[in-house]
Amino acid sequence: MDHSGSLPTGTVSSLVARATGTSPLACYQCGRCAAGCPQNVAGEMDLSPTQILRLLQLEIAFATDPSQAASLQRRALGADTPWLCAGCQACSSRCPQGVDVAGVMDVLRQESLRRGLYSGSPQARSAMALHKTFMEGVLRRGRIHELTLVALYKLRTMNLFEDALLGPAMFLKGKLHLLPPAGHDTTAVRRAVESLKRRREEWHGPAAGEKGSG
Amino acid sequence: MARIGVFVCHCGENIARTVDCAGVAAASLEMPGVATAVDYRYLCSDPGQALIREAIVKVGLAGVVIASCSPRMHEKTFRRAAEAAGLNPYLCEIANLREQCSWVHTDRDQATRKAIEIVRAHVARARYNAPLVPVRVPLTRRALVVGGGIAGIQAALDIAEGGVEVVLVERSPSLGGHMAQLSETFPTLDCSQCILTPRMVEAGTHGRIRLEAYSEVEKVEGYVGNFQVSIRRKARYVDPNRCTGCGACWQQCPMKKLKSVFDEGLGKRTAIGVPFPQAVPNKPVIDRENCIQFKTKKCGRCQKACPVGAIDFDQQDDLVTEQVGAIVAATGFQVLGKEAFPLYADGDHPDVITGLQFERLASASGPTGGEIRRPSDGEIPRTVVFIQCAGSREPALGRGYCSKICCMYTAKHAMLYKHKYHPGRPIVLCMDVRTGGKGYDEFWRRATEQDGVLYIRSRSARVYPSGGRLVVQAADTLLGGERMELEADLVVLATAMVPQPDARALARKLGIGYDSDGWYSEVHPKLRPVECASAGIFLAGACQGPKDIPETVAQASAAASKVLGLFAARELLREPLVSRVHRAPPPVHSICGGCFACEQVCPYRAIEREEIRDRKGNLIKVVARVNAGLCQGCGTCVAACRAKAIDLEGFTDEQIVAALGALAESNVEPAGAR
Amino acid sequence: MDTIGYFPGCSLQGSAFDYDRSVRALAQQLSIVLREIPDWVCCGASSAHAVDREVALCLAADTLAKARRAGLDEVLVPCAMCFQRLAAASQELTEHRSLAGEIAGALGGPADLDLTRVKAVNPVEWLVRLLPGTLGTRARRPLTGLRVACYYGCLLVRPPKVTRVEEPEAPRQMEGILKALGATTVRWGRATECCGASFSLSRKSVVLRQGLRIWELAVEAGANVLCVACPMCHANLDMRQSEFLSEGQEALPVLYLTQLAGLAAGLGPEQLGLGDHFVSVDRLLSTLGPVGRPVTDT
Numbered sequence A: 001m002d003h004s005g006s007l008p009t010g011t012v013s014s015l016v017a018r019a020t021g022t023s024p025l026a027c028y029q030c031g032r033c034a035a036g037c038p039q040n041v042a043g044e045m046d047l048s049p050t051q052i053l054r055l056l057q058l059e060i061a062f063a064t065d066p067s068q069a070a071s072l073q074r075r076a077l078g079a080d081t082p083w084l085c086a087g088c089q090a091c092s093s094r095c096p097q098g099v100d101v102a103g104v105m106d107v108l109r110q111e112s113l114r115r116g117l118y119s120g121s122p123q124a125r126s127a128m129a130l131h132k133t134f135m136e137g138v139l140r141r142g143r144i145h146e147l148t149l150v151a152l153y154k155l156r157t158m159n160l161f162e163d164a165l166l167g168p169a170m171f172l173k174g175k176l177h178l179l180p181p182a183g184h185d186t187t188a189v190r191r192a193v194e195s196l197k198r199r200r201e202e203w204h205g206p207a208a209g210e211k212g213s214g
Numbered sequence B: 001m002a003r004i005g006v007f008v009c010h011c012g013e014n015i016a017r018t019v020d021c022a023g024v025a026a027a028s029l030e031m032p033g034v035a036t037a038v039d040y041r042y043l044c045s046d047p048g049q050a051l052i053r054e055a056i057v058k059v060g061l062a063g064v065v066i067a068s069c070s071p072r073m074h075e076k077t078f079r080r081a082a083e084a085a086g087l088n089p090y091l092c093e094i095a096n097l098r099e100q101c102s103w104v105h106t107d108r109d110q111a112t113r114k115a116i117e118i119v120r121a122h123v124a125r126a127r128y129n130a131p132l133v134p135v136r137v138p139l140t141r142r143a144l145v146v147g148g149g150i151a152g153i154q155a156a157l158d159i160a161e162g163g164v165e166v167v168l169v170e171r172s173p174s175l176g177g178h179m180a181q182l183s184e185t186f187p188t189l190d191c192s193q194c195i196l197t198p199r200m201v202e203a204g205t206h207g208r209i210r211l212e213a214y215s216e217v218e219k220v221e222g223y224v225g226n227f228q229v230s231i232r233r234k235a236r237y238v239d240p241n242r243c244t245g246c247g248a249c250w251q252q253c254p255m256k257k258l259k260s261v262f263d264e265g266l267g268k269r270t271a272i273g274v275p276f277p278q279a280v281p282n283k284p285v286i287d288r289e290n291c292i293q294f295k296t297k298k299c300g301r302c303q304k305a306c307p308v309g310a311i312d313f314d315q316q317d318d319l320v321t322e323q324v325g326a327i328v329a330a331t332g333f334q335v336l337g338k339e340a341f342p343l344y345a346d347g348d349h350p351d352v353i354t355g356l357q358f359e360r361l362a363s364a365s366g367p368t369g370g371e372i373r374r375p376s377d378g379e380i381p382r383t384v385v386f387i388q389c390a391g392s393r394e395p396a397l398g399r400g401y402c403s404k405i406c407c408m409y410t411a412k413h414a415m416l417y418k419h420k421y422h423p424g425r426p427i428v429l430c431m432d433v434r435t436g437g438k439g440y441d442e443f444w445r446r447a448t449e450q451d452g453v454l455y456i457r458s459r460s461a462r463v464y465p466s467g468g469r470l471v472v473q474a475a476d477t478l479l480g481g482e483r484m485e486l487e488a489d490l491v492v493l494a495t496a497m498v499p500q501p502d503a504r505a506l507a508r509k510l511g512i513g514y515d516s517d518g519w520y521s522e523v524h525p526k527l528r529p530v531e532c533a534s535a536g537i538f539l540a541g542a543c544q545g546p547k548d549i550p551e552t553v554a555q556a557s558a559a560a561s562k563v564l565g566l567f568a569a570r571e572l573l574r575e576p577l578v579s580r581v582h583r584a585p586p587p588v589h590s591i592c593g594g595c596f597a598c599e600q601v602c603p604y605r606a607i608e609r610e611e612i613r614d615r616k617g618n619l620i621k622v623v624a625r626v627n628a629g630l631c632q633g634c635g636t637c638v639a640a641c642r643a644k645a646i647d648l649e650g651f652t653d654e655q656i657v658a659a660l661g662a663l664a665e666s667n668v669e670p671a672g673a674r
Numbered sequence C: 001m002d003t004i005g006y007f008p009g010c011s012l013q014g015s016a017f018d019y020d021r022s023v024r025a026l027a028q029q030l031s032i033v034l035r036e037i038p039d040w041v042c043c044g045a046s047s048a049h050a051v052d053r054e055v056a057l058c059l060a061a062d063t064l065a066k067a068r069r070a071g072l073d074e075v076l077v078p079c080a081m082c083f084q085r086l087a088a089a090s091q092e093l094t095e096h097r098s099l100a101g102e103i104a105g106a107l108g109g110p111a112d113l114d115l116t117r118v119k120a121v122n123p124v125e126w127l128v129r130l131l132p133g134t135l136g137t138r139a140r141r142p143l144t145g146l147r148v149a150c151y152y153g154c155l156l157v158r159p160p161k162v163t164r165v166e167e168p169e170a171p172r173q174m175e176g177i178l179k180a181l182g183a184t185t186v187r188w189g190r191a192t193e194c195c196g197a198s199f200s201l202s203r204k205s206v207v208l209r210q211g212l213r214i215w216e217l218a219v220e221a222g223a224n225v226l227c228v229a230c231p232m233c234h235a236n237l238d239m240r241q242s243e244f245l246s247e248g249q250e251a252l253p254v255l256y257l258t259q260l261a262g263l264a265a266g267l268g269p270e271q272l273g274l275g276d277h278f279v280s281v282d283r284l285l286s287t288l289g290p291v292g293r294p295v296t297d298t
């Protein structure tokens, strides 16, 4: 069922519904996403995907109570779970109710960054550091040079020695190229991103939550 | 000028919430021909009807317009009230202010204006309403029951006991349906065969039941009270009159390794045989697809073995026509097979079975003699995981409904397993346990409290084989989604109940409706649960939606009593809303030109040819005539008639033009005026 | 000669150069011209959509635009991640056509640039299509002796509406190809389980854990080779295998689908980049017969 139109503005849930096309209310808490999520099964996540959906449902129910809603948002956006999601989409493709759980994780990451609510835990930090390093690299040079990515990421996380032995082996196998390839122009991409962001704001108003979050 | 009364119903809050009913009544008073207009909270109630009756008498009304709910709901009620006050019931008109107005609008002003327009149109047509008299049609007091599961058996027996002859058509070689496959039945755990087979025998031998097993309905014509049904008796290749059911033939059949349909593929059968030993009729059928004689002409061992010469390889299908006055559809359901679930061990692992297969394992007459043994190697499983809602409540797989019976039969399965194998560990994965019903909740509590069945609130994400066992991925949602990788030896899927694959095709033959899932539709889910919208056709059992045996039997008896009630009348009265061909005194006789375009388009074959002759018997012309018994009042002929010689009673051109005229003339504000 | 667009993506220019080599060699062997998209940029991988959905969409759209400008309708994308990103972008743009027009404009046009016309094709689909044709007729070395566990991972199959896979829980396309080329395939339970690739840098324990889970069931099912069609899966299962296996656990060679198909098509190990694997493939290669008669009857 598509209930995406009717969610209270300012909620994370309304952003979820807009980005994924399904409302968190569609979830009937069956636990299938949690059962098949490799990261949840391994006990990595602090909240299971099912629990994340439940928090969003509560957020909708308590949207008119700003302090309740804010605290629920803090729990959902501050969870490590989205940062530990492997993006494998097992959840989304199996959900009997058609909830795009992996898409929910995307929204939570983006929103937690935007609202500055992301968990400061080491695992969230390292995942975020990688994404940031990667994105900066892509937008600057157009392509990813693995060695540069690794080096910058390791600098960012100050985790200089993990995998130190793999590098030389890869190099010997011809799998590491020392010199980055020539840069590729990404101005067109950046221009398109800006125009797309502007367009989406016109459609939906400024990204919700800016007013609603605590 | 007609004296018309307008009665506006609030329907409690249903209409009054969005429509200003008093305002509508006031506006109605201004309409031409309206003599009185009032509003009232519940017109369908006793005082409400009294109000209408009184007004008819006191004001001397010549017609009434009831502005209320849909005519499907209360047209009959209000027409009866009008009749009680001496008005012809067809002079009572219903204006639908609920389904078509208050329920679909939110703006009170707009809804009120629309309500006034609806009333205005109905008042206009009411001025042209003519008194009509119901059509009388003769009645054949015989019934057809389609489907010989417990629903069909029960309905047939009840009708026959009521003194009416029944033709019982069963598609498969034997009566029994799914109930014959069950082991023990919830909530009492009595043996299914023990309670069913006596009923099967009774139905098979009853003096007023003609059993047509291994037969199908080919075509249905006619209408309530007068159906002609052609039935195809499929060739059994065995002469049922000679056959004594001794079984010599199937003992000789060399094709011994075929998968038994009755045992859901877990047992074996031969190419000739009865589906199960207690079959009714106890006469074998040859499975042509797998018979060597049919393939290569090099066998015929059954023919040689038969002591009475009943085997006839040249037998052909045979069509018979039956006249009946009422039909009961009791065609049941199917369950999804495991191949619908790639998620669960790719949908083809031998040790992932359906609930129906489990019934066969648990049945004393089943392939394992009632022991729970897993199909792959015949071992007794130490852990069995039961997965509920397999394919039910799963909109992503196209099915949103609950199959209703699986919670109960899964509890039953878990108990039976535990009773049969004490050290066994039954685990049930469920989303919730739905056990409404007498003694039902107590039943599943017994499963958990006494038999120690573990219920985990979770859907499974995946089942895959590993180390000779099956791993069932689940999560304990009551612990927030904590991982559960369960190792099982057997996995039982409570697969969804689904309509028969040919349910829609049969519905089209019978002319009855079905919902988006394919379950047959009743007229009203609460008040008319066993009647179809097509008069004279009734529903029994799981063909109408998932049901257990008690509900199925109750509905079957209800359908039977409806049939007997219908047959209690001497003849049938039908709504006079039928087409009529124009007739006039000589020399015109009729403006019908005799082109018979109407005959071409009529879906009910209700157009007949009438020869008009002079006194000496010379043919003057041939014109169309409508058989009022067959006509369903669809109006197709009216549209096709170029001479405008046909009109539909109750919906004459005059009435429709008047209604449209009223709408067109009315003071509609231009769009966007507000 | 058939022509198809080619999007190698960043990995194939780096650590997965062997994959790139095998795709190019196989295409050449099957007389197919690969036309690399001029000046392509990164697909955004798992990071873009994780933190910024507009960037994710525009990066992929840029590649689609460049393909269209080069007159291409179909692009072969060997990397499963790139494939999924490009396919997801076309899906999103097809669902929102006005958006497609707008982005096409912002990317510099031209006016009639139709981003929804470009279809990303993965090697599995590509070879399924070639099997009745050139691949079938030119295969000269049956893959007998190989008992392959086909590993699909995530991105080739999920989400099914993007990947066009009918049966995401039990895909069988790779099996179909390899069986036709003479190999035996095994049935196993973790063909679509995630390998944890997105954590290979940030949380190595995840990759090692998932790698071991995958190895376990493949070996239990009797496989002597794992077949993959994704550079990340390959890196995690091949490069890291010695890390997740303990003493006494036998190594399992991990080959790209295009390498196996290339072997069947008569190409040599060096041409297919097989010399650069971490888990040795020598023993596996020795079980293969010589190049000879056609292996399929097509």
Ligand SMILES: Cc1cc2nc3c(=O)[nH]c(=O)nc-3n(C[C@H](O)[C@H](O)[C@H](O)COP(=O)(O)OP(=O)(O)OC[C@H]3O[C@@H](n4cnc5c(N)ncnc54)[C@H](O)[C@@H]3O)c2cc1C
Binding pocket: B146, B147, B148, B149, B150, B151, B152, B169, B170, B171, B172, B174, B175, B176, B177, B178, B179, B182, B184, B185, B186, B187, B215, B216, B217, B330, B331, B332, B333, B334, B335, B355, B356, B357, B359, B405, B409, B412, B500, B502, B506, B540, B541, B542, B543, B547, B548, B549, B550, B552
């Ligand atoms: C695994 C399982 C366990 C169950 N356990 C229990 C239990 O313990 N207790 C309980 O109360 N209920 C139980 N049920 C439910 C029970 O089986 C049904 O309520 C009951 O069978 C419904 O009867 P029916 O006659 O409506 O349908 P069916 O049993 O399906 O019978 C329909 C009959 O119609 C015939 N037919 C179909 N189409 C045509 C056609 N076109 N022309 C002619 N004939 C046709 C079929 O061949 C069949 O004989 C269980 C069901 C399942 C699946």
Ligand code: SF4
Binding pocket: A026, A027, A028, A029, A030, A031, A032, A033, A034, A049, A050, A053, A094, A095, A096, A097, A098, A099, A101
């Ligand atoms: S699988 Fe879907 S319905 Fe079930 S808990 Fe997860 S999101 Fe909710």
Ligand code: SF4
Binding pocket: A033, A036, A037, A038, A039, A040, A049, A084, A085, A086, A087, A088, A089, A090, A091, A092, A101, A102, A105
């Ligand atoms: S996409 Fe993320 S949340 Fe979903 S199953 Fe994979 S790892 Fe878990």
